[in-house]
Every structure is written in C-alpha cells, then in structure tokens.
Amino acid sequence: MQTRNTKGFTLVEIMIVVVIIGLLAAMAIPAFQKVRANSQDKAVTNNLRQLSSAADQYYLETGNTTVNSSELVGTNTTQYIKVIQTVANEVYTNLTQGSALTATGVSRQRTITYSN
Numbered sequence: 001m002q003t004r005n006t007k008g009f010t011l012v013e014i015m016i017v018v019v020i021i022g023l024l025a026a027m028a029i030p031a032f033q034k035v036r037a038n039s040q041d042k043a044v045t046n047n048l049r050q051l052s053s054a055a056d057q058y059y060l061e062t063g064n065t066t067v068n069s070s071e072l073v074g075t076n077t078t079q080y081i082k083v084i085q086t087v088a089n090e091v092y093t094n095l096t097q098g099s100a101l102t103a104t105g106v107s108r109q110r111t112i113t114y115s116n
Contacts, residue, residue, distance in 0.1 A: 040088040041112060047084050047092070048101045048114035054080035055095040056116075065097040 054072040057080055059065065069092040072080045084092070090103040090112075100115035 037107065037110075040107060041110070043085075043087040044090050044103045044106055044112045045114055047086075047090075048103055048112065049116070050081055050084065051092060051095065052101055052114060052116050055097070055101075059097050066094060068094050 051069055051072060055067055058067050058072060069084075072095075073082070073084050075082055088107040090106045093102045093104065095101055100113045102114075103112045106112055
C-alpha cells in the first residue's frame with residue numbers, strides 16, 4: 001500500500017495568497033505615491049522659502065528688484081545659498097521683489113507657488 005505525501009500547499013491555496021498580496025499592493029501603491037508627492041511638494045516649498053530669503057537679502061544689499069535664481073546659489077562668497085537640491089526635476093523662475101516665487105515642472109506635472 002502506497003502512502004501519499006500530503007505536506008505542502010495546493011495550487012488553489014497558493015493562488016489565493018497571490019491574489020491577497022496583489023490586493024494589498026493595489027491599495028498600498030497609490031498611498032505611497034501620494035505620500036511621495038506630498039514630501040516632494042514640501043521640499044520644493046522649502047527651497048522656494050530659502051530662495052525668497054536669499055532674494056530679500058540680495059535686494060537689500062544691491063538695490064535691484066529682480067534676480068535670477070541661479071545668481072543666488074553657488075559656493076563662492078558672493079552667493080546667498082550654497083546648494084539648492086532639486087527633488088522632482090523642478091525649475092525655479094526669476095525672482096521679482098514683491099511677487100510670488102514659482103517652481104514649475106515639479107515631477108513634470110505640478111507647479112508650486114510660494115509667497116511670503
């Protein structure tokens with residue numbers, strides 16, 4: 001008489017586990033993308049805040065009312081910010097005294113504006 005080995009999982013049990021994992025992933029991925037976008041937006045807003053402060057300092061020292069954001073960033077002693085880390089391929093616009101600052105192309109889809 002032969003005895004059959006009944007240890008292990010059946011194909012149906014494995015398929016059910018795969019379906020459950022798929023459902024959990026389907027719920028988790030959109031939440032992760034939302035958290036990631038929120039984090040990027042906060043980082044870009046912080047960069048805009050730093051650029052705004054640097055621009056205000058520039059306006060006070062030079063008397064000019066407009067400045068290109070690239071003139072504020074650098075490692076030499078005349079720059080106001082050492083480094084601006086882009087987090088979502090954003091581009092910062094020129095700054096004009098008294099107007100809001102804008103970062104365009106955030107993750108190739110959003111625009112963020114900051115005004116102090």
